[in-house]
Amino acid sequence: MTERAKIRRAIAALRAQRAILREQLEEINENLRRVPNPSRARRELLAARVAIREALRLNAIAIRLLRSVL
Numbered sequence: 001m002t003e004r005a006k007i008r009r010a011i012a013a014l015r016a017q018r019a020i021l022r023e024q025l026e027e028i029n030e031n032l033r034r035v036p037n038p039s040r041a042r043r044e045l046l047a048a049r050v051a052i053r054e055a056l057r058l059n060a061i062a063i064r065l066l067r068s069v070l
Contacts, residue, residue: 004070011066018059025052 028049035042 007066007070011063014059014063014066018056018063021052021056021059025049025056028052 028045032042032045032049035045
């Protein structure tokens with residue numbers, strides 16, 4: 001397998017990961033609407049949302065870097 005093909009596969013995997021992360025973020029946002037404000041569950045959901053947003057940011061950087069190599 002050539003390097004270009006490996007990079008394309010990596011980009012495809014990152015795009016799939018991005019779609020999954022977006023779905024999870026959407027679910028968290030829906031759950032935040034249902035959970036009472038001062039609660040442990042809400043704090044955990046907010047922490048998960050922060051982590052997913054950071055993962056999405058890093059994912060976008062990785063895709064951008066891999067595209068620049070192609």
